[in-house]
Amino acid sequence: MTAPLTAPPSGIRFDGVQVAYGDTVVLDGLDLTVEPGEFMALLGPSGSGKTTALRAVGGFVTPRRGRILIGGRDVTDLPPYRRGIGTVVQNYALFPHMKVADNVAFGLKAQKAPREEIAPRVREALEMTGMAGYADRHPRELSGGQQQRVALARALAIRPGVLLLDEPLSALDATLRSDMMGELARLHRELPDVTILYVTHDQVEALTLADRIAVMDAARLQDCGTPQELYRRPRTAFTASFVGTANLLPVTVADGGVDLAGQRLTVPTGDAVPGATATLCVRPHLVGVGAVPAADGNTLRGTLTGIQWRGATHRLTAEISGHRVLADVRELREPPALGAGIDLHFAPGDAVLVPAQLAGGADV
Amino acid sequence: MSSATTTRPATAAPHPEAVRAPGKRPARRPGAALWALPPVAALALVFLYPLALVVWQSFSPEDGGHSTAPYAQVLAETSFRDALVTTVGIAAGATAGAVVLGSLLALIIAFVPFPGGRAFARFIDVFLSFPSFLITLALLFLYGTVGIANGLWSDVTGAASGPFDFLHTPWGVLLAEVTYFTPFVMRPLLAAFAQLETGQLEAAASLGARPARIVRTVILPEALPQLAAGGALVLVMCLNEFGIVLFTGAKGVVTLPVLVYTKAILDGDYTGACVVAVVNIALSVALYALYRYVMARTAAGGHRRAAA
Numbered sequence: 091m092t093a094p095l096t097a098p099p100s101g102i103r104f105d106g107v108q109v110a111y112g113d114t115v116v117l118d119g120l121d122l123t124v125e126p127g128e129f130m131a132l133l134g135p136s137g138s139g140k141t142t143a144l145r146a147v148g149g150f151v152t153p154r155r156g157r158i159l160i161g162g163r164d165v166t167d168l169p170p171y172r173r174g175i176g177t178v179v180q181n182y183a184l185f186p187h188m189k190v191a192d193n194v195a196f197g198l199k200a201q202k203a204p205r206e207e208i209a210p211r212v213r214e215a216l217e218m219t220g221m222a223g224y225a226d227r228h229p230r231e232l233s234g235g236q237q238q239r240v241a242l243a244r245a246l247a248i249r250p251g252v253l254l255l256d257e258p259l260s261a262l263d264a265t266l267r268s269d270m271m272g273e274l275a276r277l278h279r280e281l282p283d284v285t286i287l288y289v290t291h292d293q294v295e296a297l298t299l300a301d302r303i304a305v306m307d308a309a310r311l312q313d314c315g316t317p318q319e320l321y322r323r324p325r326t327a328f329t330a331s332f333v334g335t336a337n338l339l340p341v342t343v344a345d346g347g348v349d350l351a352g353q354r355l356t357v358p359t360g361d362a363v364p365g366a367t368a369t370l371c372v373r374p375h376l377v378g379v380g381a382v383p384a385a386d387g388n389t390l391r392g393t394l395t396g397i398q399w400r401g402a403t404h405r406l407t408a409e410i411s412g413h414r415v416l417a418d419v420r421e422l423r424e425p426p427a428l429g430a431g432i433d434l435h436f437a438p439g440d441a442v443l444v445p446a447q448l449a450g451g452a453d454v
Numbered sequence: 455m456s457s458a459t460t461t462r463p464a465t466a467a468p469h470p471e472a473v474r475a476p477g478k479r480p481a482r483r484p485g486a487a488l489w490a491l492p493p494v495a496a497l498a499l500v501f502l503y504p505l506a507l508v509v510w511q512s513f514s515p516e517d518g519g520h521s522t523a524p525y526a527q528v529l530a531e532t533s534f535r536d537a538l539v540t541t542v543g544i545a546a547g548a549t550a551g552a553v554v555l556g557s558l559l560a561l562i563i564a565f566v567p568f569p570g571g572r573a574f575a576r577f578i579d580v581f582l583s584f585p586s587f588l589i590t591l592a593l594l595f596l597y598g599t600v601g602i603a604n605g606l607w608s609d610v611t612g613a614a615s616g617p618f619d620f621l622h623t624p625w626g627v628l629l630a631e632v633t634y635f636t637p638f639v640m641r642p643l644l645a646a647f648a649q650l651e652t653g654q655l656e657a658a659a660s661l662g663a664r665p666a667r668i669v670r671t672v673i674l675p676e677a678l679p680q681l682a683a684g685g686a687l688v689l690v691m692c693l694n695e696f697g698i699v700l701f702t703g704a705k706g707v708v709t710l711p712v713l714v715y716t717k718a719i720l721d722g723d724y725t726g727a728c729v730v731a732v733v734n735i736a737l738s739v740a741l742y743a744l745y746r747y748v749m750a751r752t753a754a755g756g757h758r759r760a761a762a
Binding site: 172177185248 | 659
């Protein structure tokens, strides 16, 4: 009988965390709670502050303001070696002079685990990641995907309550990345008590793996919610454009709908005040080709300016009242010619109003 | 109860991209060896020929002919044996001191941010170009009988002379050599530390390792080849060091290079000087060969273990 593979569940709380280098603020006023056992993805472009947030949890950067709590304990001023966190980074960061087993045992020895416990726990962590047959290898003898599994095993061997993953799949090719995503999802299922903070700029990884996604941009938290919420009901134009592909159209709120360049569209407006400007968000795969009766949806008439064959689908690009609109439709047997007039439609319930953004148009 | 589950068969086949075939070299073009002739000829003219002359002279007793008699005579002298012991002792001590001090300073410069750290690192490069006697002169100004330290002592206590009087002893030579040769250890170490992946240090820290353990188990093992190279270089240079011993004026400290100088210049015993010089060269070459052997074995051991 061995002990459970992880420590008691520990959540993470960012409480107004600000990190700055001189006058440059790289993380500004982050308030975020990651529940115990939750898989939270920090998603954003380069320079958005997501890695800084993760490094602040790890203790590798010191916040100028705010507190960080892990399992209710304030760790803001604790050095990394006293936080009990597992870390996996993009380039694996395995110790090249140690064999796989020694790499995995490193944390156990550092934490002075009883000698008789080390070998079973190393074996357990390697089995967990499917690397039990590689214990006597050196890292240089392993592929990138295998090295990343060892890095995961090394982090899991100390039974951390919190696991920090900093773009762990970025260095892998597409096939390996897909395999590893499956492995990470399985690990999350099998280790429900481990709280995972996962930094990525890849929306597919975030949508596939995370329980919730925190969208970051320009050193700030822009949005936070489940992948479905963020995809179907984004709260900002940035979220709509960064999480998936979106048509973002500048509109004016009217009674029972919105006006797009003089055309009335029926969409839910929520609390929006008539006359206010807003951005209408419609996902390309929810846009169909052809006109529909007004009772069934909104029809947009424009000109076809682009067509891409994508195997199972066609991506159509149309110009409608000066705005670019994308439609992902099932492969067309007879695609229309470029420059031809085209009708596109979408259902009222498939559109979402978000606060106005400066630049309109589709964001791919 | 274990929650571990194996989902993938753990096959032990080596990853094809990860295992290189060691020792394989591309085929050489015919005639490529001709390019090596000019440098080899120049080397033979300016180095190998004079070296051969020294070796030849060492087998040429003053009464004519060629024999090993000069070796039997010199090796039997107490002064030679004392010089050999002194040379090896000071070289080993200075190397150990330079390795310890150099490692500490390099670790601080590389991993402990402090104002002026970069300038200090650049000064190391400049320091390497200094002649060795300059360091000895600086130490004489500091710790010589009329140096700054003794002067301050006299000013403070009113004593006629200060307590620092070790520069003319083996300890003085040791201090000067450690001071001069420490940067020779630091330079390759700093280059090695610069190559270390920050992620490794952060991963080690997050796994619970304190700074001392990270240095001992991650940083130094990864920098071991560079540390060994620096240490071997310093050891060989210390064995052959002449200027520092001469400038400290330590009359009781006779090393092999000093003995060569004494025999050749002061005693006019060229054959004896050549014998000592050949022994000195043999010692240096043997130590270098030992270093290469140990490093090759270490690397080969790693490969063998890795391939097992």
